[in-house]
Structure formats: structure tokens, C-alpha cells
């Protein structure tokens with residue numbers, strides 16, 4: 057099966073959910089003219105990193121966002137990996153990703169596990185605890201958020217369950233562009249999965265963002281890469297390629313997890 061992917065590498069209006077929703081709706085309408093299967097949005101696409109105002113602008117239980125993306129998915133017969141938004145609950149605010157299928161059903165919800173202190177997330181956000189696994193177009197997928205890509209063991213926990221596509225949504229700043237590219241390529245090679253990574257473009261009061269959304273195949277080959285400007289990055293992926301690469305070099309059969317755990321314990325004991 058082939059899937060046509062569109063990563064919407066948007067500039068994001070700081071702290072302005074109404075404007076960002078208007079813009080996203082417009083961009084989704086545009087890319088759907090060329091019949092795409094899956095649309096991906098960046099991290100915190102409704103608010104940006106306006107963390108100090110999240111109490112006022114975060115989405116109560118994600119209700120508005122869920123209904124917004126669900127309607128668009130149904131209308132355009134398209135799956136949407138809806139980046140992430142600030143979700144407000146009685147327990148606090150999380151950085152939460154929603155995934156919706158062509159029928160408009162919410163098929164996944166994941167809240168960012170690793171909070172990024174360099175951008176003050178730990179001061180305003182609660183971390184999530186659930187897995188990022190979901191099924192889209194009969195394919196097991198994983199979703200993670202930005203800083204999560206620096207934790208290969210978290211992503212491995214998803215691919216050992218069989219995830220074949222890894223969606224990464226981000227607001228990754230420009231000064232660490234080479235980390236972004238290298239980490240994403242490494243995650244694709246070591247997990248033998250497609251990596252579909254949607255970053256934002258533009259700047260906010262504190263950061264210039266890198267853009268460079270990427271689609272990488274399970275062999276580590278870059279199929280499509282954006283520059284730093286706002287754009288819709290399109291790519292076609294062949295799902296059969298995952299099984300081919302996993303057959304050629306069977307790393308999931310060759311893993312020795314029992315040794316990794318005992319090695320970690322032994323190293324701690326000896327230090």
C-alpha cells in the first residue's frame with residue numbers, strides 16, 4: 057500500500073488559537089486538492105509556546121480541537137495526525153497529540169512524556185504517561201513530540217510492539233537543526249521504520265524555528281525535506297518497505313534485551 061503524506065510546516069501565530077485554526081483549515085483545504093491520505097501538523101499549533109498564557113488559551117479537555125479536526129477529516133476524507141495542542145484538565149495542562157481517521161474518529165491521544173526544560177515546559181506543563189501507539193490505515197503507528205526523539209528507548213518501546221511509522225511533531229529551534237536531522241535519521245535506521253517529522257517554521261519572541269520537516273524511509277534515506285520556510289511537504293511512502301528492511305537485517309529478532317537490563321544494573325552497582 058502507498059500512502060501520500062503532507063506535513064504542514066506552518067508558521068504559528070503566537071498565543072492565537074482562532075487565527076491558527078483559520079490558517080490550518082485553509083492549508084488543509086489546499087493540500088486536499090491533490091488527494092492526500094495523511095496530513096501532519098506541528099507541535100502546539102494552536103498556541104505556540106505562549107506558555108505563560110496557557111491558563112487562558114489552552115483547550116479545555118481538548119474538546120474544541122477534537123471536534124475541529126474530526127470535522128475536517130470527515131469533510132476531506134483524510135487522516136490527520138493533529139500535531140499537538142495545550143490540553144487543560146483539572147490535573148493540569150499537557151502537550152497532547154490527537155490522531156483522527158478518515159471517518160473523523162479519534163484513534164489516538166498521546167501527551168508528551170519528556171518535558172523540555174530549555175523551553176520552560178517543566179514550569180507550565182504536566183508530562184503524559186500513556187503510549188503513543190495508534191492504528192491508521194490498518195498500520196500500527198507511533199506518535200512522539202519533539203524532545204521525545206532524544207530518548208531512543210521510548211521510541212524502541214513502540215517499535216518492539218510492531219509500529220511501522222513514526223510520526224514526530226515539533227517546534228524545534230534553528231540552532232539545533234543538525235541534531236534534528238541526525239536524530240531523526242538515526243531513529244529511522246535503528247527502528248527500521250518510516251519517520252514522518254513535521255516541524256514549524258517562523259519565529260516567536262524567544263526562538264527562530266528550523267523548519268526542515270522530513271520524511272525518511274526505513275533504510276534511512278531522506279525521501280523529502282523542506283527548507284526553513286512555511287510550506288506543505290509532500291511524500292509518498294510504500295508500506296511494504298518496512299517489512300523488506302526488517303527481513304534484510306533482522307534487528308528485532310537479534311535484540312538481547314535481558315542483557316541490556318542486567319548491564320544497566322551491574323554498571324550502577326560498580327560505579
Ligand SMILES: NC(=O)CCC(=O)C(=O)O
Pocket residue numbers: 099172175201202203204206226227228229232235
Ligand atoms: N519543543 C521541543 O521539545 C524542542 C526540543 C529541542 O529543541 C531539543 O533540542 O531537544
